[in-house]
Each structure stands twice: as C-alpha cells, then as structure tokens.
Amino acid sequence: MPLSRAERPSSLRDYSYAQLRDAIVNGELAPGERLRDTELEAWLGVSRTPIREAIARLEAAGLVHTRRAKETIVAPLDARDAFAAQRIAASLHELAVRDAVPLMTEADLTAMRAANERFAAALTSGDVDAAIAADDDFHAVAVGASANPLLPGLLEQVTPLLRRLERARFAGLAGRGSVGDHDRIIAACADGDPDRAARLTRDNWLTLERLLAASGTDVPDPEETK
Incomplete structure (x- = not known):
C-alpha cells in the first residue's frame, strides 16, 4: 500500500475519508485490494474509529465492499x-x-x-x-x-x-x-x-x-x- 499522506485537518474522520476516497479514485488502491485496519492506521496515523467511520461512508458511495462483517475490499470498477x-x-x-x-x-x-x-x-x-x-x-x-x-x-x-x-x-x-x-x-x-x-x-x-x-x-x- 505505497501511498502518500497529506497534512491532516482537524477532523480525522473527514481526513480519513478524503484520503481513502482519493486513493481509490486515482487507482492507488486497486479494485479488489483488501483494506486492513492496522495498515490503514499506520498509513493515515489515526485510530481505528475514524477509519471505520470513513469506511462506512465509502461503502455508502459504492467505493468499497465489506464482506463477512470484517473484511473490506476496494469495490471493482462497475x-x-x-x-x-x-x-x-x-x-x-x-x-x-x-x-x-x-x-x-x-x-x-x-x-x-x-x-x-x-x-x-x-x-x-x-x-x-x-x-x-x-x-x-x-x-x-x-x-x-x-x-x-x-x-x-x-x-x-x-x-x-x-x-x-x-x-x-x-x-x-x-x-x-x-x-x-x-x-x-x-x-x-x-x-x-x-x-x-x-x-x-x-x-x-x-x-x-x-x-x-x-x-x-x-x-x-x-x-x-x-
């Protein structure tokens, strides 16, 4: 997951969402790639709570899919x-x-x-x-x-x-x-x-x-x- 990281704003939830959204849209996170909380925490430098909130927003936007309640992957291009x-x-x-x-x-x-x-x-x-x-x-x-x-x-x-x-x-x-x-x-x-x-x-x-x-x-x- 070789991703760059921008300066964090005051809202860690919005920051996490924007960073993940942009990485998916521009292809840095490929279709089918698994998103692991520990890796995302290390990359974004935030706790699991704002990351899970961001994942929920991404799923509502059709950019990720959550399977078996825990595994989250980048949605395929459709x-x-x-x-x-x-x-x-x-x-x-x-x-x-x-x-x-x-x-x-x-x-x-x-x-x-x-x-x-x-x-x-x-x-x-x-x-x-x-x-x-x-x-x-x-x-x-x-x-x-x-x-x-x-x-x-x-x-x-x-x-x-x-x-x-x-x-x-x-x-x-x-x-x-x-x-x-x-x-x-x-x-x-x-x-x-x-x-x-x-x-x-x-x-x-x-x-x-x-x-x-x-x-x-x-x-x-x-x-x-x-």
Missing part, C-alpha cells in the same frame, strides 16, 4: 454503477445551474472561465488528473453560487464513483470535447438564461456514456436498469 451515478450527478448539476444563474456574479463567471482554461491546458498536455480537477472546479462554481446547502453532500455520494471510471478510461480516449461545452454554459450563464445553462450542463455531464461507448466500453441500456 460501468453500470458509474452510469447510474452519472445520471444522478447530471440532474443535481442541472438543478445547481438553474438556481445559480440568477445569483451569479462577474467573479463567478471569471472563475468558470479560468477553470475551463486550466481544463483545456490539461487536456492538451494529456494530464488526466489535472483535467478532472479543473472540471470539478468549473462545475463547483455553480454549486456554490446556487446557495443550496444540500447539493455538495448529495454530489459527494455519486461523484467519486463517476470520477473513478473517468480516470480509468480517459487516458485512452482522444479528447473529451467538453471545453466547448463549458464555453456554451458560460455564455448562457452570462446571458442570464438559466434554462439554457441547465440544459447544456446536463448534456455535458451525460457525455461520458458516448465517450466510453466510442472507446469500446460496454454501456448499459438505461431501460435495463429500471
């Missing part, structure tokens, strides 16, 4: 689960933008443009991690501007699962086409058009299905999941 998460994320971000547009400031629009510039640069250089981070920064502007306190927690339930599949697949994809999508979202926000901005945002979040289908990944039929 395209069906990721696409289910994608549809939820698309709806939540659509809601965020619809509520945010009337409240957005010029500073918000500037932040979106800056994030999209970083996103484009990361795609050009082939830096998948930086591209996903910039994409998160772009969409976070509307989530924050929406002033809906429930959205961040709801998105945290589904976004890591989706980002995990993206990181595993994007390196083999020829571009994402989202830079132009982002430009159109910014234009709609600047025009004060919440309906158009919300529709464009939803469409942008639903592009993963098309990209993965083009890469040869088996994309589940939405009707089969009902």
Whole structure:
C-alpha cells in the first residue's frame, strides 16, 4: 500500500475519508485490494474509529465492499454503477445551474472561465488528473453560487464513483470535447438564461456514456436498469 499522506485537518474522520476516497479514485488502491485496519492506521496515523467511520461512508458511495462483517475490499470498477451515478450527478448539476444563474456574479463567471482554461491546458498536455480537477472546479462554481446547502453532500455520494471510471478510461480516449461545452454554459450563464445553462450542463455531464461507448466500453441500456 505505497501511498502518500497529506497534512491532516482537524477532523480525522473527514481526513480519513478524503484520503481513502482519493486513493481509490486515482487507482492507488486497486479494485479488489483488501483494506486492513492496522495498515490503514499506520498509513493515515489515526485510530481505528475514524477509519471505520470513513469506511462506512465509502461503502455508502459504492467505493468499497465489506464482506463477512470484517473484511473490506476496494469495490471493482462497475460501468453500470458509474452510469447510474452519472445520471444522478447530471440532474443535481442541472438543478445547481438553474438556481445559480440568477445569483451569479462577474467573479463567478471569471472563475468558470479560468477553470475551463486550466481544463483545456490539461487536456492538451494529456494530464488526466489535472483535467478532472479543473472540471470539478468549473462545475463547483455553480454549486456554490446556487446557495443550496444540500447539493455538495448529495454530489459527494455519486461523484467519486463517476470520477473513478473517468480516470480509468480517459487516458485512452482522444479528447473529451467538453471545453466547448463549458464555453456554451458560460455564455448562457452570462446571458442570464438559466434554462439554457441547465440544459447544456446536463448534456455535458451525460457525455461520458458516448465517450466510453466510442472507446469500446460496454454501456448499459438505461431501460435495463429500471
């Protein structure tokens, strides 16, 4: 388990969750790898209680599975689960933008443009991690501007699962086409058009299905999941 460790924040529970979540999403902790409390304690430098609390959150997010009450493993990559998460994320971000547009400031629009510039640069250089981070920064502007306190927690339930599949697949994809999508979202926000901005945002979040289908990944039929 050769993992790096960031500086710990005041909440050991949140720290443990964030460190484990990121290690699973970026592949440092591989699908099927067993998570042992003693090893996690040594790596994170925290006691078993915050680790078990973090594991419970990770299990709720679909990132780990607990078997026989004690053994915890990193969940396998599952395209069906990721696409289910994608549809939820698309709806939540659509809601965020619809509520945010009337409240957005010029500073918000500037932040979106800056994030999209970083996103484009990361795609050009082939830096998948930086591209996903910039994409998160772009969409976070509307989530924050929406002033809906429930959205961040709801998105945290589904976004890591989706980002995990993206990181595993994007390196083999020829571009994402989202830079132009982002430009159109910014234009709609600047025009004060919440309906158009919300529709464009939803469409942008639903592009993963098309990209993965083009890469040869088996994309589940939405009707089969009902």
